[in-house]
């Protein structure tokens with residue numbers, strides 16, 4: 001199975017990278033192919049809202065010449081896509097949010113008989129690390145993730161939140177367990 005992971009943190013050695021790394025190691029160990037995209041290494045601008053992309057259903061028809069379309073091509077070629085983000089103001093990091101908004105070019109005819117999603121049937125998961133608790137803190141991001149996947153006709157395998165993170169070196173045993181559980185869930189299909 002090919003799994004594309006997207007590290008949405010601006011920090012390549014931060015808390016989210018640490019947990020995502022454990023998840024990736026586990027899947028690689030199980031014989032799966034993992035392809036990591038560090039969003040901070042790519043140029044992904046915000047959606048312009050021009051709607052030009054809606055004229056093309058069989059390819060990402062975005063007019064912007066940044067890295068979003070190549071990221072989408074990678075995602076389209078994968079069986080599963082994992083989105084990993086630090087919790088920033090109860091939501092996604094702005095770097096990952098820009099890519100999420102750009103998903104607009106992958107879906108056409110939403111709500112009509114001509115509906116088409118280039119991500120249809122992908123298995124997806126969300127990984128979030130945060131400094132606070134899950135309750136009343138990391139709830140909204142999970143709701144947005146569900147809506148996004150419903151919009152793109154993807155199958156959410158799970159949403160995994162690692163609360164009370166401080167530094168990568170002080171990550172709890174629970175965090176490692178979460179990464180392993182996530183890998184098991186994705187691998188089991």
Ligand SMILES: Cc1cc2nc3c(=O)[nH]c(=O)nc-3n(C[C@H](O)[C@H](O)[C@H](O)COP(=O)(O)O)c2cc1C
Nearest residue numbers: 009014015016086087088089090129130131132165
């Ligand atoms: C701009 C900013 C906003 C944040 N907002 C929240 C928040 O709403 N809730 C929370 O629990 N932690 C919040 N945090 C803490 C981070 O989510 C947490 O430290 C996370 O594990 C950082 O991951 P990273 O090292 O991968 O960047 C915020 C941190 C920053 C820098």
